[in-house]
Amino acid sequence: MPELISAHSNPTIKLIRSLRQKKGRDESGLFVAEGIFHSGEAIEAGWDIEMLVVAPDLLTSEFARQLLENAARRDIRIVQVTADVFATLTEKENPQGILTVARQHLASLNDLTPENFPWGAACISAQDPGNIGTILRSLDAVGAAGLFLLEGGADPFHPSAVRASMGTIFWKAVVQATFPKFTRWCRKHGYLLVGSSAHAGQDYRQFVRGGRPAILLLGSEQKGLSAEHLAACDTVLSLPMRGRVSSLNLGVAAGILLYQMEFGSNQAGG
Numbered sequence: 018m019p020e021l022i023s024a025h026s027n028p029t030i031k032l033i034r035s036l037r038q039k040k041g042r043d044e045s046g047l048f049v050a051e052g053i054f055h056s057g058e059a060i061e062a063g064w065d066i067e068m069l070v071v072a073p074d075l076l077t078s079e080f081a082r083q084l085l086e087n088a089a090r091r092d093i094r095i096v097q098v099t100a101d102v103f104a105t106l107t108e109k110e111n112p113q114g115i116l117t118v119a120r121q122h123l124a125s126l127n128d129l130t131p132e133n134f135p136w137g138a139a140c141i142s143a144q145d146p147g148n149i150g151t152i153l154r155s156l157d158a159v160g161a162a163g164l165f166l167l168e169g170g171a172d173p174f175h176p177s178a179v180r181a182s183m184g185t186i187f188w189k190a191v192v193q194a195t196f197p198k199f200t201r202w203c204r205k206h207g208y209l210l211v212g213s214s215a216h217a218g219q220d221y222r223q224f225v226r227g228g229r230p231a232i233l234l235l236g237s238e239q240k241g242l243s244a245e246h247l248a249a250c251d252t253v254l255s256l257p258m259r260g261r262v263s264s265l266n267l268g269v270a271a272g273i274l275l276y277q278m279e280f281g282s283n284q285a286g287g
Contacts, residue, residue: 021073022098025105029096033070033106033118039172046121048174050184051107053081056117058184060088065120068094072103075114084115108176121174124163124190126202131230134190136208136278138233138271139165139199141246145238146171150181151268152235153189158272159279163190165232167199181268200249208232212242212250213274215263221254226278233274238267 022030035041036049047067050059057080059066069088076082088095103112138156143149149171153164166173173191194202203210209231211224234250236242241264247253254277256270264270 020097022096022102025102027102029068030098030102030106033116036118037108037176039175042121042172042174047118048121048179049106049176050117050119050179050186051109051112051176053078053084053113053115055179055184056115057084058187059117059119060084060091060093062187064187065122066093067118067120068096070096070098070103070106070116070118072098072100072112072114074100075103075112078113081113081115123173124192126192126194126198129162129190129192129202131206131208134162134230136226136229136231137162137164137190138235138275139167140170140235140237140267141167141196141242142170142237142240143235143267144171145267146173146175146178147181148238148266148268148271149173149175150178150183150186152271153178153182153185153191155268155272155275156189157185159275161189161275161279163192165192165194165199167194167196170237196246196249203232206230209252210234210250211274211278212247212253213256213270214242214247214253215255215258217253217255219252219254221256221274221277222281224252224254224277225281231278233271233278235267235271 036047042048050056056069103114107116138152156164179186207230209229211231212234256273
């Protein structure tokens with residue numbers, strides 16, 4: 018078994034701690050996924066894993082022990098640390114004693130076609146990493162292929178994004194691109210671009226994708242879709258608002274629209 022690290026100043030520990038910050042993630046190309054479930058998803062997905070970090074005193078799950086045995090069989094590096102060192106690496110109040118340090122991976126726009134990416138979503142400058150993770154989770158739930166992050170925005174490998182994704186970041190394609198490159202790709206491959214706006218004339222419940230290649234385009238939390246973005250859409254949908262609020266959380270709105278795109282019929286609701 019590997020040596021037990023007890024020094025808070027150990028270089029490996031300092032590296033892992035640096036991954037909480039975007040600068041550390043950018044410089045190393047690594048990110049952290051906390052917990053038994055996320056670590057198991059990373060291993061099962063065949064992700065490029067730099068190391069599993071384990072606090073033996075905190076591991077109480079038989080599944081976690083089996084996970085470590087599986088990792089050892091795959092020659093994944095296992096680093097053991099004391100419980101107090103592990104506490105400095107985790108953001109959870111009751112850590113499970115295991116986390117994964119993995120290498121970042123983004124899909125290439127040029128590699129995607131309707132054959133391997135039949136439909137998905139795109140966010141323009143999403144600012145909340147938790148929303149990115151939530152949308153990835155919803156994309157997985159409806160069987161969509163992945164997510165485009167356009168014009169910058171939050172880091173998909175931020176700990177909050179990884180945590181909110183519930184492991185789907187290891188299974189769904191994530192692409193970063195500019196809006197012009199994205200729209201050219203959509204037109205080249207015949208994707209239907211579906212926008213959303215509170216001022217749109219079409220109720221989302223009337224929309225039927227009918228199995229066509231399509232991308233749901235979502236604006237940022239603060240600004241929504243601009244006139245330029247809306248003009249690029251083939252159709253724009255609205256979500257009815259009956260209360261005092263004028264908009265929904267980005268992740269919530271995305272979930273509603275994604276479910277309509279996959280399971281909706283042409284019967285408008287009341």
